[in-house]
Amino acid sequence: MHVIVIGGGIAGLAAAHRLLLGGARVTLLEASPRLGGKLRVGEVAGVAVDLGAESMLARRPEGVDLARAVGLGDALQPPATAGATVWTRGALRPMPRGHVMGVPGDPAALDGVVSPEGVARIARDAELPATEVGEDVAVGRYVAERLGREVVDRLVEPLLGGVYAGDAYRLSMRAAVPQLYEAARAGRSLLAGVRALQERQAAAAAPAGPVFMGVDGGVGRLPAATAEACRAAGADLRTGTAVRALRRTGGPDGGGAGWRVETDDGGAVGALTADAVVLAVPAPAAARLLAAEAPAAAAELAAVEYASMAVVTLAFRRADLAAVPPGSGFLVPPVDGRTIKASTFSANKWAWSAERDPDLFVLRTSVGRYGEEDRLRCDDAELVSASRRDLAAAAGIAAEPVDTRVTRWDDGLPQYVVGHLDRVARVRDLVAALPGLAVCGAAYDGVGIPACVASARRAADETLARGDGAGAGQ
Known part of the structure; x- marks a missing residue:
């Protein structure tokens, strides 16, 4: 069985890896000059840094399992510190404990981040009539109705912004924070629902190991290691090869169903045929390729919106800093009107970062949320310059950096707006009607590394299951 995987980000590479384990012959096509998508390692002042995502959720096993499978098991490292803060009301304040995406079980936990009036407003949740949730609801809208806007603006927004670069008042609670959605459906009081969730988690066996995991040298090493494992298993991985069109054909042996993939390799137009195709590209690209064969699915995918962002990496000499800031970094609520939305103190958070050059202090800031394109x-x-101004105001980091690097991720993060999961279900139903076609990636089931890998495994397993007895594509 010959499968063409379109897209060389972590989802496409994970799909290829899974297909190879299942005995398929795999050709992977990536339009850009490199593999890895939003995972990328670079250098600042000679020190390796992640220029995209820098960690993965370890309590969800798919990402860590893939890292181990492709030879990075010994390189896995948990964060050296998890002491994050929130820069709000003119000061760095400890991240409150005992919350679910900013929603507390105890209003007092938010004291300092939320004003006394805001804390009092949270406590009114127990008195309010039930708030309708329905099939889905925006996170911000629901939480603001139950607990007041301050909780959303000071905590929910910066936490969701770190994951989706999105607007809490548009993002789907069912898709983005399913635990809150279930808590909201369980009873009238959101606080009581969160407390019940926390009690269930406490009663269950505590998960072993850290919550998050990184990779020595950068989590951006994962795509290259996966690609190497795929090549060793016989995969044909091609970069700089854009896909121009996707068409159903008769099977390569003259019967059954197959696919013709029209390509453009630096101006050299060509075509490949295969028994099956896995589309592992962002929603707009998937919409374009599906327009001829699955126009309804293409229309659904074309409606998925994206947010752009930039990562600014700076390296300072420790000797130039008045004091080395503690902790792993800080989040910034958009309501405070700052340029950056977060900063990660990489030299504190990752032991390997500090070990590469003990005289340097490397950190990252991130800029850009949905609707903030002007800032980019x-x-x-x-x-x-804007990052340095905010760092000086927040953490007293006023030194001159010895090196900087800006990495832009245009249309980098899909927005899971209200109704997203229903849209994904419709897309999958429409795609399933076409033999030998599957989709995966960040646009469907989650934007984190484990979610993308899980999406890829699902697409690969469906392809293998439906392809028993298929002919050999050319």
């Missing part, structure tokens, strides 16, 4: 239209030097 400035040049790299302006993003660096």
Whole structure:
């Protein structure tokens, strides 16, 4: 069985890896010059840094399992510190404990981050009539109705912004924070629902190991290691090869169903045929490729919106800093009107980062949320200057950096707006009607590494199950 995987991000590579384990012959096509998608390692002042995602949820096993399967097991490292703060009301304040995406079980936990009036408003949740949830609801809208806007603006927004770069008042609670959705459906009081959730978690066996995991040298090493494992298993991985069109054909042996993939390799137009195709590209690209064969699915995918962002990495000499800031970094609520939305103190968070050059202090800031495209239209030097101003105001980091790097992720994060899961279900139903076609990636079941890997495994397993007895594509 010959399967063409379109897209060389972590979802496409994970799909290829899974297909190879299942005995398929795999050709992977990536339009850009490199593999890895939003996972990428670079250098600042000679030190390796992640230029995209820097960690993966370890309590969900798919990402860690893939890392071990492709030879990175010994390189897995948990964060050296998890002491995050929130920069709000003019100070760095400890991240409250005992919350679910910013929603507390105890209002007092938010004291300091939320005003006394805001804390009092949270306590009114027990008195309010039930708030209708229905099949889905925006996280911000529901939480604001139950607990007041301050909880959303000071905690929910920055936490969700770190994951989706999205607007809490548009993001789906069912898709983005399913635990809150279930708590909201369980009873009238949101606080009581969160407390019940926390009690169930406490009563259950505590999960072993850290919550998050990184990789020595950067989690951006994962795509290259997966690609190497795929090549060793016989996969044909091609970069710089754009897919122009996707068409159903008769099977390569003259019967059954197959696929013709029209390609453009640096101006050289060609075509490949296969028994099956796995589409592991962002929703807009998938919509374009499905327009001819699955127009209804293409229309659904074309409606998925994306947010752009930038990562600004800075390296300082420790000797130039008045004091090395503690903790892993801080989040910034958009209501405070700052440029950056977060900063990660990489040299504190990752032991391997500090070990590479003990004299350097490396950190990252992130800029850009949904609807903030204007902030990303400035040049790299302006993003660096804005980051430095915010770092000085928040953490007293006023030194001159010895090196900087700006990495832009245009349309990098899909927005899981209200109704997203229903849209995904419709897309999958429509795609399933076409033999030998599957979809996966960040646009469907989650934007984190484990979710993308799980999506890829699902697509690969469906392809293998439906392809028993298929002919050999060319």
